[in-house]
Amino acid sequence: MRIAPLLACALLCAGTARGAALSDLERAPAAQALPALTQRLCDALAPGDKGPWLRLLSARFEQVDESGAHLDKKQLLDGLQPLPPGLSGTIEVQQARVADFGGFAVVRYDLDENEQVFDQHLHVLYRATDVWRREQGRWRQVSQQIMTVAQDPRPLPLDAARLDGYVGLYSISGHWNYRVERQGAGLSLRREGHDPKPMIAMGDNVFVTQGDPLAIQYIFLPGSGGKAQRIVERRKFADLEMVRVPEPAVPAAPAAP
Secondary structure (H helix, E strand, O other): OEEEEOOHHHHHHHOHHHHOOHHHHHHOOHHHHHHHHHHHHHHOOOOOOOHHHHHHEEEEEEEEOOOOOEEEHHHHHHHOOOOOOOEEEEEEEEEEEEEEOOOEEEEEEEEEEEEEEOOEEEEEEEEEEEEEEEEOOEEEEEEEEEEEEOOOOOOOOOOHHHHHOOOEEEEEOOOEEEEEEEEOOEEEEEEOOOOOEEEEEOOOOEEEEOOOOOOOEEEEEEOHHHOEEEEEEEEOOEEEEEEEOOOOOOOOOOOOO
16 A cells, blocks of 8 residues: 655646546556546536546445535436536645555545635635546546535624623533633633633624534523523534533632631
8 A cells, every 4th residue: 555645736736637638647546646537527517517527437436425415426417517607616636645555546635615606705625535446447436525624714793791691601411511701802612621712703692612623503592681591512413502500609718817
């Protein structure tokens, strides 16, 4: 097995691999061929060009896309359409690594997508793992799994009174305690025994923590007096609840002798 952090990606960006004939790439060594063939597939997405996909996917191809949907070759091709008017975009293969096993190879890489939606710009990162095998001496993709890489969203401004209503001590089933505190103009979340994490407002009562690769949502639910009484921690579309608990009593200072 050979694992190569590939220079092929650099060649792609320079245009060398993009200019190579498909027939040459299909028979080339895995480290040279597979990132370049993957880029060809990505380049065909915006115009809805089914040709490279029809040619390079094995008849037994299966994909799990970023939504978790399972697609075979026919289903993927049926859904491949040009971007509608007003939309344009590019996808670049980055950080490709190939594990070459001879008759088959595994490619792990990132996808950097930039899309123009009328006058607005979208930037999305994906991480993918593909399996290719040689069929009659030519590389054909047999499986692909894609996931979206979480990025910190742009914070929304909230007024101080609303933020103050979220400050407090919360507990999951009386075992794990979390403290929400003011941090500058925003909030932070700290599980006891851990460092605080800045919170990013996604709405009036919905937050994520900075740098969280799972983008776990913390949803504050209101109670009386403008204070939140519960937090729903929405993790991978499943919920845990934190309930506001009283602050621990502060020991009284000893009386002066």
